[in-house]
Amino acid sequence: MAAITYEHIKTCKQSGARLGRVHTPHGIIETPTFMPVGTQATVKTMSPEELKQMNAQIILSNTYHLFLRPGHEIIGEAGGLHKFMNWDRPILTDSGGFQVFSLSDMRKITEEGVHFRSHLNGDKKFLSPEVAMEVQNALGSDIMMAFDECPPYPAEYEYVKKSLERTTRWAERCLKSHARPNDQGLFAIVQGGMHEDLRRQSAADLTSMDFPGYAIGGLSVGESKQLMYEVLDYTVPLLPQGKPRYLMGVGSPDALLEGSIRGIDMFDCVLPTRIARNGTTMTSQGRLVVRNAQYARDFGPLDPECDCYTCRNYSRAYLRHLIKADETFGLRLTTYHNLHFLLELMRKVREAIMEDRLLDFRDEFFAQYGLYDN
Ligand SMILES: Cc1cccc2c(=O)nc(N)[nH]c12
Numbered sequence: 052m053a054a055i056t057y058e059h060i061k062t063c064k065q066s067g068a069r070l071g072r073v074h075t076p077h078g079i080i081e082t083p084t085f086m087p088v089g090t091q092a093t094v095k096t097m098s099p100e101e102l103k104q105m106n107a108q109i110i111l112s113n114t115y116h117l118f119l120r121p122g123h124e125i126i127g128e129a130g131g132l133h134k135f136m137n138w139d140r141p142i143l144t145d146s147g148g149f150q151v152f153s154l155s156d157m158r159k160i161t162e163e164g165v166h167f168r169s170h171l172n173g174d175k176k177f178l179s180p181e182v183a184m185e186v187q188n189a190l191g192s193d194i195m196m197a198f199d200e201c202p203p204y205p206a207e208y209e210y211v212k213k214s215l216e217r218t219t220r221w222a223e224r225c226l227k228s229h230a231r232p233n234d235q236g237l238f239a240i241v242q243g244g245m246h247e248d249l250r251r252q253s254a255a256d257l258t259s260m261d262f263p264g265y266a267i268g269g270l271s272v273g274e275s276k277q278l279m280y281e282v283l284d285y286t287v288p289l290l291p292q293g294k295p296r297y298l299m300g301v302g303s304p305d306a307l308l309e310g311s312i313r314g315i316d317m318f319d320c321v322l323p324t325r326i327a328r329n330g331t332t333m334t335s336q337g338r339l340v341v342r343n344a345q346y347a348r349d350f351g352p353l354d355p356e357c358d359c360y361t362c363r364n365y366s367r368a369y370l371r372h373l374i375k376a377d378e379t380f381g382l383r384l385t386t387y388h389n390l391h392f393l394l395e396l397m398r399k400v401r402e403a404i405m406e407d408r409l410l411d412f413r414d415e416f417f418a419q420y421g422l423y424d425n
């Protein structure tokens with residue numbers, strides 16, 4: 052029995068987007084879905100109960116961070132990540148390659164793997180396909196990501212080509228060293244930068260190896276939204292219809308809509324939780340920086356169209372006060388709202404696909420809520 056299977060429910064007649072279900076050992080995920088990011092075994096400031104209240108179906112955690120601290124051995128001894136963090140729904144873990152490049156310095160990339168210094172204490176560390184698999188097998192995540200290199204953007208054509216070819220060899224090594232294929236699904240990550248021929252090469256190599264799901268990596272790395280959509284237009288059709296498609300690192304409202312329209316099933320992004328911590332919120336009237344002075348005497352809800360815990364019980368004035376006073380409760384309230392906002396947006400996307408009107412919904416959303424700048 053495969054650990055991860057995809058069930059196609061229907062395709063939107065108006066947009067080509069698809070409604071699906073991803074079956075995992077810890078439950079079923081209705082897609083398209085947004086996955087809150089819990090890098091260090093917690094979605095910052097949220098409890099598992101609060102995540103369930105807002106209908107988070109699956110959350111992310113990260114090999115790089117947990118490998119460095121507390122160490123995958125400890126989490127393995129605790130019975131795995133689900134037990135360690137008291138989350139009994141699906142978990143997806145990224146493989147660590149991306150974080151090595153975005154967080155650590157003194158790194159050296161070789162065919163074998165990546166040598167780097169921990170961003171925490173400078174200790175010398177090594178990650179490879181085999182180590183990334185050992186860590187994720189110990190964490191027990193339902194969906195694991197193959198160890199890849201996300202090329203910098205922009206990058207020379209030749210570098211991107213060499214890099215994707217190594218990522219393909221690394222993916223093969225991940226498959227070979229997967230210790231628990233019946234309990235954990237391993238997704239490959241398609242690379243190739245912004246070059247159609249290289250994306251074709253990467254997709255062809257990886258889909259010939261039969262993974263239970265495929266991610267599109269190497270995007271949301273500083274390119275324009277338009278360029279990202281162009282790459283999606285020719286990359287998504289290269290992926291098998293019968294398997295989940297995951298666009299990594301993408302999560303602003305407009306990108307979630309445009310990605311869903313192009314056939315993406317799964318999204319993740321730190322944006323909603325990260326901007327919440329400096330008092331920036333996503334509301335039905337667009338972005339609202341609740342720490343701004345203009346809200347000092349605004350006793351209305353953060354978002355009049357939102358029925359989340361924050362919007363039902365607290366005013367903009369109170370939120371502004373908490374954020375200005377650096378009160379942790381303020382960060383919790385803005386985080387709760389931002390996550391609820393995106394999870395609710397994806398529920399409306401699934402509803403629009405069911406009713407064959409996702410393009411209409413996108414146009415209504417942009418007309419009423421305004422284009423988000425990120
Ligand atoms: C988190 C993330 C964002 C964006 C891109 C990537 C990528 O290419 N590869 C990995 N493993 N992770 C990514």
Ligand SMILES: [Zn+2]
Pocket residue numbers: 353354357358359360361362363388391
């Ligand atoms: Zn709200």
